Amino acid sequence: QEVDMQAQAEGIRTVFNDPTNFNVKHPLYSPWTLWFDSPATKGRNLPQTPISAFPQTPIPQTPGVAAAQGWMEDIKRVISFDSVEEFWGLYNNIIPPSQLPQKANYYLFKEGIIPAWEDEANKNGGKWSIQLPKDKNRANVDKMWLYTMLAAIGETFDPSPTMSDGTGTPPKSLITGVIVSTRPQFYRLSIWTRLAPTASEEDGLRERIEGVGKHFKMSVLGYSEGQKLGGPLATEVEFLSHKDSEKKGKAAKKIIV
Template identity: 25%
Template sequence: MASRIPKLNTFNLPALSEEAASATASPARGKEMRTNLLQKLRPPPLVHAWDFWHDRQDRNKKGPRSSSPPEESSYEDRLVKLTEITDVREFWEMFNNFDVTSLPLRDSIHLFHKGVKPVWEDPRNVKGGCWTFRVPKEKAKDFWKEVCMMAIGEKLQEAVASKRITAFIDDICGISLSVRFTSTLITVWNRDADHTSGVQKILEVVLNNLPPELQPKNDSAYYYKKHSEHAGFKAPTTDAQMTDAVTTERE
């Protein structure tokens, strides 16, 4: 009589029970494994989540259909949030699929901390201001990319970090790009326009991190201005109004 030869476990692994083998082969188990794998491969999240906005000049105010011409749109009506960015992959998807060189005259885009609207009267912006850089149109895309990287990489935020004993902590609110006749305006918004050292440090960080070919030719190519100094600024008179205030016109 032939002797029984036990089946060998070639890799010296413990044999799976029928229940375990069934679970591994099941579609639900496979889906769970795929989800876990994708989570491990996901790019690390950014320190802050960001909202990407578009202000399109030809976007008319919504209203009932009529034969009369559409009403002139306000800044708030034209402003639309396109996407939210929480990791590096989502940032590059946005950057590579939105061609800033094709933006028409007077259109703007904004990359802002989640929950902050790119309007002067937003509660996070109302006491702030921004650095504006006048950039030649042929350099605008590269300049914008560099400033975006400074923003999502937290270099700009580090510029306004402070140990000041104050209840009003400075913050980078966002960055913007606006198309004008002879140049492109790229702006860096901060929360506290009275934080003198922070305001100056923002400029230093931008200039120190730009490659030589993107450096402004002279100091007349950039300036800082408080939001409240703009003619179209509408100062909120109460906390409730501060939350709801919007700007109807922009430069």
């Protein structure tokens, strides 16, 4: 009560002080955009979205980006937000992954980054992902996705989001976005990163990437360190660079935590 009086004295009312008449909100580390696709969105022209919705990122017309534009045509931009309060307003008014149709995806990416390999922010990166059998995880997937989104917007995946990558560019968080996918037999959750370690790397990037994977496995998904997760329709928590993902068939260097 004393604190309430103090808040009142300073004129600061959070949503906890007054849910309908608050006057401050909690900014997120970065603004985010939620995207969605499913077989039902293909070919729909309503509300028109991706590339045209991004005046702030002029995209050079390279072949890769042209391909990304084709890919992005079927992906619908749902909304952008930049505060904790707005995130929850959205969360409480859309459907959770367990109720999505089959072959659907939610993509939650930082504003200005499209959920495609070809985006500047993604092209040198990779992803942590886990595949979970649908039958055993129908009851868990909504919480797993919520916790994944909270770690993304709360910026707790990257142990040092303000650490420089050593290239002289301003420090940026490693995380570019998170995805949940529904398939007939399984769910997949993915965390996309701006960079991926290479064999010659000596600058701590691999440790930093592994830190993201461990946080994902233990704090977000609730597994213990060293717990084996692979099995029929299930994978470990594993990292693959987008460049290695493109080399289909070739032995890819996965990192597993």
